Amino acid sequence: MDAVHEIPHGPTRTVGTKDPRTVAAAGGADSSTPEDSVPDHTDRDLADRVLAIRKRRRLSQLDLAGASGLSLSYITKLENRDPSCRNPRLATLRKLAKGLGSGVTTTILQGGQGDAEPADTATLDIWEPVRHALAAPPEADGDPATAAEVRAELLRLQSEMAAHNYEAMAADVPSLLRASAAIDDRGLRSHSLGMVGWLLTQNRQWDDAALVLDQAIEAADDETTAAAAVATRVWGELRQGHLDPARALALEWADRIEPKFSRASLGQLAAWGRLWLFVATIAVRDNRQHEYEDAIGLARAAASRIGREVLTEASTTRQFGPITVEHVAVEAAALTEQPRLALTIAERTPAADLLPGAAGRLRHRLDVANAHTQLGNWGDAMGELNSLAAAAPEWIVQQRYSRDIVGAMIDRRRTLTEEMRELADLVHLEV
Known part of the structure; x- marks a missing residue:
């Protein structure tokens, strides 16, 4: 069974609720008590940061491994500065932040490093x-x-x-x-x-x-x-992987262009809603659960006001509307390893009929493939990936996410089909 939903889907707080900017000023996702606050030791390396926070939280290495979903061997190597643990991926840092508990964000562990x-x-x-x-x-x-x-x-x-x-x-x-x-x-x-x-x-x-x-x-x-x-x-x-700069810029401009719903144009509502969707996706990666809920609630309010999918930009194929918001909810569930939730949301969301082959829609299909991979549904995962490769070969090769999914599939399989080997070559997966 899946874990308890850490980033839930469903009715969320809307415009009149706690502003994520207030959360930002407080310095964390859930920093509700002084003893839970965690200093941002950007002058120390990752091993020091993890060790210090783990001991402060009275967690053993085994406790951290269980809470994060990472292996005990990895936690031990990380704290001992094993070369194999240098420059971990953003997804790994998010798992560590989750395992270390409330108030610990991915950016605290990053120490200013990107991905x-x-x-x-x-x-x-x-x-x-x-x-x-x-x-x-x-x-x-x-x-x-x-x-x-x-x-x-x-x-x-x-x-x-x-x-x-x-x-x-x-x-x-x-x-x-x-x-x-x-x-x-x-x-x-x-x-x-x-x-x-x-x-x-x-x-x-x-x-x-x-x-x-x-x-x-x-x-x-x-x-x-x-x-x-x-x-x-x-x-x-x-x-x-520059979460702090991305978040600061999105929040600054969401505040700057905040529309009056009674008089706003479609373009104004869509621009504002898109920025809140970015805040939501950043919050997922930064282990900021409540900020995710508030941000996607604000985006959902804008999408509900518009009532349909719209394309309002001349410079991109970026869309906005109720379907786009649900696709971000699928992404959040897939990234937090809740694959059944991701597939449930995907199945109940109507198919997109406005530019279904645009980059944002293809990204959603990677999220679905990721969910199938997490569940070991190899045939469904391969079906999505092969369809994407056939429809947009120039796109899929630029997606690190596609390499991550294929790599995870290969790591978990005892034997590989010829189709899997061909896909790994296509997306330039390094062995």
Whole structure:
């Protein structure tokens, strides 16, 4: 049976409840009493932090192993600074934080370290012309483009983005950058830069993505347009395991663009709701249970107000609505190793009919594959993964999550099928 639901699904508190920013100021997810507070010893290494908190909580190594779901051998090696335990993954740190108990967040254990996977050489080569165009954009040939032409190109590239034709987009983006720089339209310039930032983030080129997204935010002529680039910036920090910067940026902008529900546009509601979904997903990884509940409750309020799935950004295929909120609930259950809950939520959530092949929807299918893997449903897991590989090969190879799922499957299987070996090669799983 699954463990007690640590991050439950179902009716949650909405707009009038405790604000996660209040939780943030308190310094933890559940720091309700002084003796439970945990100092953030960023000047000490992980072994010291785990050992100090474990002893303060009167936990043995065996207690911590049982509470975290990690092996006693791993806990012992970690505290003894075994080289095999250097730079643990974010998921491992989350389990340690959970095992150490209330008030201990993943970020306390991180000590400022990230969890990034850089782009491989082949990916960097594909995007070299884009980086060159960003560094020194050449003058456009012939007559300058019009705003209508840039808008049409953004729409065309958005459909390419939905089809995950990233290599083709890498060839076309330099001309979009030149054209958008030549017109007097800040909104279109921001959308164009935001699209490039999203693509670079998707393809794991973190520093270049951050620079261009900051330019997109600066170029925007209104806060809703800027918030699209901010959301991508938050996503990039999250993909690198930088939980504190991602959380701070999402909270800052959620506060900055908070709409009046009676008068807000769809774009304003969606931008605000998306930022709260990011706060929710960050809270899951940071062992902040109550913050997750509050954040997803706020996102659910915005989605309920809209009443359907909407696509309000010109620079991405990022959607928002009731289905998107439930997909984040599935993600939370899968990441906290509650696979039956994840599958139950997935099964009762209506199928998405707006851009079902967009990146966010494919990520949801990875969460479903992860849940099946946790349950040992190899056929169902392989079915999801093979379907994703066939539909979006350029997307799945950029997903560290796909490698994690395939790696977990291989670790748990005594024998591998040829299909599993082929999938491991496709996603570039290191042996």
